[in-house]
Structure formats: structure tokens, C-alpha cells
Amino acid sequence: MNFAFYISGAVAVIATLLMLTRVNVVHALLYLIVSLLAVAVVFYTLGAPFAAALEVIVYAGAIMVLFIFVVMMLNLGDRAAAMERQWLTPGIWRGPAVLAVVLILEMVYLLRSDAAILSTGAVDPQAVAIALFGPYLICVELASMLLLAGLVGAYHLGFHKAERRARA
Amino acid sequence: MAEVPLRDGLLLAGILFSLGLTGLLVRRNLIMVLMSLEVMLNAAGLAFIVAAARWHQADGQVMFLFILAMAAAEVAVGLALVRQIYERFRSLDVDALSAMKG
């Protein structure tokens, strides 16, 4: 099982790296999906099957698909790819790379003395459900309100566009 | 399940987060920016799951669920905004949205 953790972890990191450097947006999206799937496997190896399932179904399956829909709708084409190539100069990576390295080093420094081992045994969905309907009930309600807000907002923003086009 | 040191799990989350941050700072396409944001959120969720595995409790997964819900709502609104921006500016360049300059 350790083996699986490390392999999926590596896949996730490599896929994310590749995602960052793609010129074509749809290619980048696909690499992102691969990364998410790898992370789902990591969840499973860590004993969180419910989270793994959610990751695949909701994150990779719904959110990423939404992304793809919008990209396809915008229909960017080759001109966009050319612009991306123009923007992605090698020099542009310097500052953020330094920052990322600094952050990772800080993390390594913080974790250097931590010797804990993750315990065995999965936490099955039943336990999660009991937690959700017990102490975390109010968060569930808040999350639903958040989703409602997101729904209304997205609808409103989309609606106005159609209206303007109708008027013009 | 795997008996992985906590350190490695958290390190993985950290690396993914840093990569997402880098992508956010480097890419100029608005869609790419949103995607990097997703990567960062995902990494945060991974950290929660790792912590839950450490203490063998369900709370981590619950938090992950909420992060997921929040990410979904955010993506919905964000993509609607992307469409409006494209209508207005005819490009998806993040740097074009600098009317707050000065």
C-alpha cells in the first residue's frame, strides 16, 4: 500500500507540472483531471474511501467537466494557443519558482522532526455520515446555502448576457 | 491501509499547493488561473485527509466535503464571470483587467 501512495503521489505531481506548461487549454484540463484522479487514489490509500469517491465524482466528474464546457463554448482556437506560447516565456518562471521553493523549504523545515505514522484502518462512509448529521449539521446547512448563493449568482451573471444580446 | 509517515503526506500536499501557486502566478489565461486555484484547493483538502488519517477520525473527510462544496460554488460563479469578461474584453488575458491601477 505504501508503494501505491508514493506512485500516485508522483503521478499527481507530474501531471500538475505538465498541466502548468501546456499551451493548449484543453490539454491542460485533461492533465488536471489525471492529477485529480491520482489524488483520489492517494485518498484511498490513506483510508478515506468516501473522500476518494467524492473526488472522482464531484471534482473530476462535475467541476472539471464544467470547465471543459466553458472552454468549448468560448471556442478559443489557434489564435489563443499562439498567444499562450507568446506569454509563456522561460523568464517568467523565475519569481514564482523562487517563491514556491521557499515555501516548500519552510514546510520541510517545519516537518523535519515529525515522526508520526498514519494509523491503519479506513474511515468508512458510515462514520463520515454520522459526523455530518451530528456535530457538523450546521455546516451542512451553511454549505447548502453557499451552493444556493452560487446557483443564484451564476444564473444572474449568465442571464444578463443573454438579455444584452437580445437587446442588441 | 498504507502506513505512510505523516511527513510525506503533508509534503505531498505542500508540493501540490506550491505548484498551484506557481501556476497562478505564471499563467495569463483566466481559465488557467482558475484551474491553478482548483489545484490549490485540492491540495488543501489532501492535507485535511492526511490529518484525518493521522487521528483516525471522520472530521477530515467532512472538511474535505465542505471544501468540495465551496469549490463547486466558486467554479460556477467564476466561470459565469469568465464568460462575461470574454464578452466585454474579447480576450481572456488576466492582465487586461487592470482598471484598478493607480
Place this chain on the structure above:
Amino acid sequence: MRLLWLIPALPLASAMVLALFGSLLSRRAAATLGAGSVGLSALVTTLVALDFSGAPPAGHSYTQVLWTWIKVGGFEPQIGFYLDPLSLVMVLVVTWVGFLIHLYSAEFMAEDDSYHRFFAYMNLFVASMITLLLANDLLLLYLGWEGVGLCSFLLIGFWYRVPANGAAARKAFIVTRVGDTAMSLGLFLLFTQLGTLQIQDLMQRVAAQWSAGSTYAVIAALLLLGGAVGKSAQLPLQVWLPDAMAGPTPTSALIHAATMVTAGVYLIARTHVLFAVAPSAQLAVAAVGAATLLVAGFSALTQHDIKRVLAYSTVSQIGYMFLALGVGAWQAAIFHFMTHAFFKALLFLGAGVIIDALHDEHSIFRMGGLRSELPVTFWTLLIAGCSLAGLPFITAGFFSKDLIIWEASAAEQGRLVFWMAGMLGALLTALYTFRLIFRVFFGPLATPVTKRPGLLMTIPLLILAMLSVVGGYLKDPLLVFLRPALPSTIESASGGLTEAQSGTIAALAFLIGLSLAYLFHLRRRGLAEALVANPIGHTLDQWWFAGWGFDRIYDKAFVQPFIWIADVNKRDFVDSFYTGIAWLSEFVYRGLSETETGRVRWYTFGMAAGSALFIIVVLAR
């Protein structure tokens, strides 16, 4: 006598009321308050005088201390009033003449918009002058000194909307400031050396501690002389008085003829002990007086403006008073002050009547034949002119001026050159006075009379004319009265002229002056014009007309360099501190503006970098 404090307090209170509420009062109320307060003050003074002379207090002096002003270390000046024959005589003159002038100005200024402001300033002036005269302490005297200087400034520039008046007021203030600075240096010296500024104490200590001719005494006396010279418009600070005629005529009458300009005379008389201990300083006083009376006399001879003639005449007559003080004829100086106050105020008030009647005409060459048009004015001004010129035996001016001229030779410190200067001055006085009278009142009518004076303007003229005649007979009683306060003049043992001889020569000078004036300005006026047209005559005329060129010298020597320095210093290095601060702020602003790019990625980078930095700081602890 306990009402002594009322004398300055009444005009001061009236000035405050007029200043604060003047615009709410009607003209009549303002005039009543203004003139009434000075009138009341004059009445109180008379009561005090009757009390004082009827039952003189011990030591012929009365002190009334109101409160202690400052208490710092060994320095404790008081607000106190000191009454002795000297201050009593001067306060009597100031309040009564002041009252008459206030009555006159109630009608003279009747058409002016700032009626109440005028009376407020005049009352403040009278209050300051009386404070000066009654002051117990040199510091309080200096307060009154500055107060009269302020009121002089305010009143010269009364019609401030005309820029020339403001310039004249500033000139007066700045020139007297030079004198005031000298005086304050003198006060510093006196205090640091002798430890007090209370006048009687100070005089005792001077007599006790400083021997005759000691350096400190001479320096202190010369510094006080500097102050007196500034305030009394003597050489070399006489330049402000002719220009001060820009103020209203009652102001010129009160301040620049009768009262303020005599403050210097009073100062020297009050501190006569100090001057007695410093003979060289006293000689300087006499020299200044003699020189001034001649310089001003010649200048008065060439002036066109009627008020400027009178202004130079004032400078000249005060020169006589300084001459008297300088040779040790203390009482003679005060006597001449009194008579001069009468006839000079009368001359100015009469000049005001003429100027007003001729609709603001100032030049004597455009006047003439007013003898029949303004009879009262003519007779009163004739009396005043005769008094000024010294018509023998009848007028007050004869007695006072001749006393001074005789003492200039007869006193122990007198010299022949002073006597000759005084005599020549007397001739000049007669000459310019009758030039004025003949030009204004005789000859053909040049400008028509549009206004005649009313009762309030005529009565003061009459009263002052009467005093100009009668005042002469007060000579002996006055001299006796002043003896406790001022020492008698020490006559020199050696020969010299007797009083009668000097008087006869003075009468001759008067007649010569009168006949010359008659010749040049009445009989054959063509001679006067010919004299001026002649090249030498013309040069002298221009030179004396410009006051012997003092204005030009001061301008070149002081004013222009000062303006140049101020101009060069417009942007000096001290300014760079302030501009530097502004520049720094702008620099930081521009720098910070650069960071607000409006780009999301830039802001995110800032946040992330900041967090990283923060974590490092936390880890490093």
C-alpha cells in the same frame, strides 16, 4: 488725590468701549463718549492739581501703586503712578489740550465713516500718554511709550485705503522703533547695573553709585537720548514727522504737535539726575537740539504744504526744548513745552479749518485772501503765529523761547554757539511763520471758501488763542512750582548776556524776520519767485525742501540694502527643509503608486511573498 488712577483709566475705558461696540453707537454717542472721557479726565486732573497745590504732600510727590506687575527674581516693576509738579503740569496740558482737540474733531471728522474708530484710537492715545507721564517705573513708562507709538501708527494710517498713508505710518513706526530699541537697551543697562527701574529709586542709586562722567552713565544716558530722539523727531530720526501729516489734522494737532513728540523731552527731564551725572551726554542733548532747530527751520522755509510747514516747525521747537534740557535749563524746557502745546495745537487746528474750508487744499501757494472770509480763524492763527515767532511781551511764546535762548548762553553748561543757533532759529521761525500767514490770509483770493467752521471747531480755537497770550504770565509761578521736581538752572559765574540784553536781541530777530516775510511774501512776491529761480537759490530750495536729503541717505544706506538682502534670501537653505519634506512625500507616493498595477497576479504574488516572509520571521524566533 486718590483719584489719580482715574486720569488714565477713563480714556482707556472709553477706548475699549468704542473699540468693541463703536459700530453700534450713534455718532453723537461716540463723540460724547470720546470727548467726554477726556473731558472728565481733565476735570479730575484739575481737582488733583488743586488738591496738590493747596496741600502739597511730603516731599512734593505722591505715589499711588495699583499692583505689582511682574515678580521675577529681583525684578518687580509695579503699576504705579507718581505725581509731582513735573508730571502734574504735563498731565494738565495733555488732558486739557486733548479735550479741546477732541471737541474740535467731533465736528471735523463728522463726515468720516470710521468716526468711532477715530475716537477709540484718540482715547487710547490719551490713556497711553498719561500712563507714560504718570509712570512710577521706567517699564510702565516704556509701556506708555509703545502705546503712543502704536496709536500714532494707527492714526497716521487712519485712512488706510490710500497706500501712501500706510507707507507714512510704517515709516513713523519703524523710525521710532530704532529709537525705542536704543531706549530698551538703555533700560537693560540701567537694570543690570543698578537693579531697579523704579524711577525715584533709580535716580537715587545713580547719584550714589555713579560718579560724574562714569562710562555706564554716559552710555545709558546716550541710549535714553536715542529713544527720546526717535519719539520727538530730532536729528537724526526726524524724517518721520513731516510724512506723518498724512493723518487727520486733529491727530497732527494732538500727537505730533502737543503731546507725543514731547515724550522725549519728558523722559530726559524725568531722568535729569542721570544726565547730570553724564555731562557729555547732556552736551549731546544740547547739540542735537541746536542742530535740529536750525535744520528744521531752514526746511520749514521752503515747504508748500501748510501742514508740513507746521510739522517742521514742531521739529524745530522741540529742538529748542532739547537745547534747554542740554544746558540744564530744565524748567525752561517744560515752560516752552506748555506754551508750544497751546500755540502749535491752535496752528494745526486752524490749518485744519482752512484745509476743510478750501475743500482739501493743502498748498499755501494756492491760498490767499482768507482774512475776510474766515475772520475768527485769521485772528486766532495770527495770535498763534505771533506766539510761535515770539512777539515781544504780549505772547506766551516770547517768554518761553527767549528764556531758553538766554539760558543757552547764561547757564553753566551753555555756550555761545548755542545762543547764536537759538537766535538764528528765532529769526527763521519768525520768517517762516509770517511767510505762512501772509501767503494764506493776505493777497488775492486764490481758492474759494466752500465751508465755514461750526461752533465746536471755533470754540477750541478761541480758548487756545487766549491761552497762547495769557500763558506767558504763568512763567514765574510755573518756574517756582516746578522747583521741587527739577533743579534750578545753575547760572554761570562769568559775564555773558543778561536776560534783558538777550531779550532785546530776540525782539530784533523777530522784527527782522517779520520784515523779510513782509517783503518777500506780501509786498513784492516776485522777489520770492526770483530767489527760487536763481540757480543757487534753486539748489538750496530743493535741498531744504527734501529735508536736507535725509530721506535719500536713509533709503540708500539702509532701505535698499535691506530689500536686496531679503530678495537674495528668498530661497535660502532653510527653505530646503520644507521643500525637501514635500519632495520626499512625492517620491514615496510615486514609488508606492508603482506597486498598484491593478493586476491580480501581481497582488497574489505580493500576498504569497508576504506570507513566506512572515513564516520565515516566525520560524527564526
